[in-house]
Amino acid sequence: MGILTVIVLTLMTVATFWLLYHSRMILPRQLDERTLESVKAFGIAVELRFPSHQGLSKRVISLSGAVARHMGLSAEAKRDLELAGRLRDIGMCAVPYRLVNSLSPSEWNVADKARYMGHADVSGSMLEQIPELSRLASAVKYHHARFDGADDPSAPCGSKLPMSARILKVVADFVWYERIQGSLIAREILKAGRGTAYCPQAADALLTVLTSARVEQREPSLV
Amino acid sequence: MRDQKSDTTMKAQGRARKRNRIGVPLAALLTAGIGSASLSIVCFQTHMTHPGTFYILFGMIALSQLMPVDLTRGGVRVVFALPFIAALAVFFGPAAALAGDLAGQVVGALLSLRKGRDSEGAVRVLANMAISAISIWCGSGLMHMFQLGTVRQLLWGLGFIAGYGATNLLLITWLEARMNKRTWMRAELAALGLTVRSIALYALLCLAVTSLIAEKMWYLVPLSLIPVWALRTSLLYQTKLYENYYSTIGALNMMLQRAHPYTHGHLERVAETAEEVARRLGLGTQRARLVREAAILHDIGKIAVDEEILDKPSRLTNEELEHVRLHSTWGAEILSPVREFSAIVPWIRHHHERPDGGGYPDRLSNIEIPIESKIIAVVDAFDAMTGSEEGPHGKRTYREPMTIPQALTELDRCSGTQFDPDVVRAFRTVVEAEVA
Numbered sequence A: 001m002g003i004l005t006v007i008v009l010t011l012m013t014v015a016t017f018w019l020l021y022h023s024r025m026i027l028p029r030q031l032d033e034r035t036l037e038s039v040k041a042f043g044i045a046v047e048l049r050f051p052s053h054q055g056l057s058k059r060v061i062s063l064s065g066a067v068a069r070h071m072g073l074s075a076e077a078k079r080d081l082e083l084a085g086r087l088r089d090i091g092m093c094a095v096p097y098r099l100v101n102s103l104s105p106s107e108w109n110v111a112d113k114a115r116y117m118g119h120a121d122v123s124g125s126m127l128e129q130i131p132e133l134s135r136l137a138s139a140v141k142y143h144h145a146r147f148d149g150a151d152d153p154s155a156p157c158g159s160k161l162p163m164s165a166r167i168l169k170v171v172a173d174f175v176w177y178e179r180i181q182g183s184l185i186a187r188e189i190l191k192a193g194r195g196t197a198y199c200p201q202a203a204d205a206l207l208t209v210l211t212s213a214r215v216e217q218r219e220p221s222l223v
Numbered sequence B: 001m002r003d004q005k006s007d008t009t010m011k012a013q014g015r016a017r018k019r020n021r022i023g024v025p026l027a028a029l030l031t032a033g034i035g036s037a038s039l040s041i042v043c044f045q046t047h048m049t050h051p052g053t054f055y056i057l058f059g060m061i062a063l064s065q066l067m068p069v070d071l072t073r074g075g076v077r078v079v080f081a082l083p084f085i086a087a088l089a090v091f092f093g094p095a096a097a098l099a100g101d102l103a104g105q106v107v108g109a110l111l112s113l114r115k116g117r118d119s120e121g122a123v124r125v126l127a128n129m130a131i132s133a134i135s136i137w138c139g140s141g142l143m144h145m146f147q148l149g150t151v152r153q154l155l156w157g158l159g160f161i162a163g164y165g166a167t168n169l170l171l172i173t174w175l176e177a178r179m180n181k182r183t184w185m186r187a188e189l190a191a192l193g194l195t196v197r198s199i200a201l202y203a204l205l206c207l208a209v210t211s212l213i214a215e216k217m218w219y220l221v222p223l224s225l226i227p228v229w230a231l232r233t234s235l236l237y238q239t240k241l242y243e244n245y246y247s248t249i250g251a252l253n254m255m256l257q258r259a260h261p262y263t264h265g266h267l268e269r270v271a272e273t274a275e276e277v278a279r280r281l282g283l284g285t286q287r288a289r290l291v292r293e294a295a296i297l298h299d300i301g302k303i304a305v306d307e308e309i310l311d312k313p314s315r316l317t318n319e320e321l322e323h324v325r326l327h328s329t330w331g332a333e334i335l336s337p338v339r340e341f342s343a344i345v346p347w348i349r350h351h352h353e354r355p356d357g358g359g360y361p362d363r364l365s366n367i368e369i370p371i372e373s374k375i376i377a378v379v380d381a382f383d384a385m386t387g388s389e390e391g392p393h394g395k396r397t398y399r400e401p402m403t404i405p406q407a408l409t410e411l412d413r414c415s416g417t418q419f420d421p422d423v424v425r426a427f428r429t430v431v432e433a434e435v436a
Helices: A003-049 A056-071 A075-087 A090-094 A097-101 A110-117 A119-128 A134-141 A163-181 A183-193 A200-209 B004-043 B051-064 B082-092 B094-115 B121-148 B153-179 B184-214 B218-259 B266-280 B285-297 B300-304 B318-325 B327-335 B345-349 B371-385 B404-414 B421-435
Strands: none
Touching: A003 A056, A003 A075, A003 A090, A003 B153, A003 B184, A003 B218, A003 B300, A003 B327, A056 A075, A056 A163, A056 A200, A075 A134, A075 A163, A090 A119, A090 B218, A097 A110, A110 A119, A119 A134, A119 B218, A134 A163, A163 A183, A163 A200, A183 A200, B004 B094, B004 B121, B004 B153, B051 B082, B051 B094, B051 B218, B082 B094, B082 B121, B082 B153, B082 B184, B082 B218, B094 B121, B121 B153, B153 B184, B184 B218, B218 B285, B218 B300, B266 B285, B266 B371, B266 B421, B285 B345, B285 B371, B300 B327, B318 B327, B327 B345, B345 B371, B371 B404, B371 B421, B404 B421
16 A cells, blocks of 8 residues: 555544544534524613513523423423523514503503514514524414413414423513512412413423522533 | 515516526536537546446445535535545546436436425536536546646546536536526635635545545445545534524514614615725725625614604704614624624724714724724715615605715715715715716
8 A cells, every 4th residue: 555545544534533523513512602692692682672671581591491401301402492582582673662661561552562462473483584593483483372372262272382482481471470570479470370371381390490499500501 | 465466477577587597508508518528428538447446436426415515595505426426537537427427416306306405406407417517527637637747646536626626616606696696706705615624625535535446445435425424514514604694694684674674775785885895995805795794784783772763754852862872882782792793893883983083982083993884884874865765754864865976975075074085985986886
């Protein structure tokens, strides 16, 4: 075997190992990081538009991660749940500025409430147009849908709702009530809505993790 | 609501326009392809020394068709068959390489058809076959020059790859640019940007396959599927990263348009002109492309601005003006988590700074303002002055829109104080060229 052949085959072997490492370890992590960076940018845009929403996402993501861990969801499902949690409100950019910043929810009429709740639909349809994130569209679109389907008979309900949408509904509502009415009342609302507004499995998981010290623990794969 | 019939007519017209756009180049490609194929068969010798190796290489080409990577949504598809086609050319002659490549194309087309991936299957397959035939002719020509010299047989394949690869890349990107109405240069850069390192690895792989066959270790050739698969995975991720970047720009733009629907059209116009002005000012292609992307995103901070103030048809109060002026800071804040935007974040933050130091948010002096921000400032102001940007009340501002000459005169008047004189001059050249 000629020296040139030996050099070529050695180089190719080294290059193959490097390629395997690069394509299986480095690039997937890079893609995850870039996706998360983009999603953070969307979140900042919504929080700048509606300062009263600042911090909500962080709490929703932390709690939904804990619920997902408690329910034993796969790593991929947990990752998608975090992304859906961050993206769920990108449709808020279509909600009128003054509706949220100048009026309190108690001052809203039926049309105002419908305009506000329409953000979930807008978020879903925006994600449908982004091929890399379109898989999250239904979780985001139905993140305000009631478990029993009482609010919208045309929307899926019960087990037909994606699990991530059910978790987000439970967690996002809890975080909202926790902010405006306090933790105790928020827990009571959660218990009262178990099986009607909220998926029992997700509600139970949230009630359990709320007492756990691991709630604030971040998913290591997503750091 | 637009009626279905007019929609159908518009789609039919669109198809007809697309056919016209690619009809002539496709005919030229097919003629050149048939000519090149004939020349490859007639001019070069075919030698069937080891049929077993021949069939293995054919099999490898067919297998590589199972692992395509789509570089763009428009349809540039990469298949990692070149090392095996090159080996066929080196050991069995260009006619064998042609047969292997065309057979691979047929397998690829059948697989695409089964997966329903390609709506323009027949046209694309014919075009690809023609491009392959031309590329093989060019590759074989270069390889023949190596053969005439004292270059070792091991390196003949490199000559083939260089000729084949360059021709293939040029023709594929040219055809893609024609089909998707993009500039050839942009399509080529998009493809090249993703494949420079891959080309080097590809050349090494080609050398390895040629070495194995030359050393009579043809039975080890199937092992080359491992680096091919890794190369494919790597390219797949790079494509995803590339797509993620543009999806982020698209999604942010979508958010802005949901908050302020009138921005649609304005940003595209500003982006296109800003890129052209950047080129005129001597910025490199890559930098000019970044200026285009910054121009698309320059008003992203307006997501956080009250739309009733932006759409107000009368003069803004001081308080309202202060609120609107925060948009450049907010824009930079929104984009700051994305590492790939790190270059454009300062351009967006400073696109309302003035050379006389009277701009916002940081009241920078002329020398401190990035040239890219100055470009965006001029193009944005011109678009606003000419009133092309329409709001819910018919026009964006309370002023009457200016004519192009009036707006250019206004830019000249503010040159040196509000706008950079060099940028205004370059902008004037671009606008005058467009009007002419």
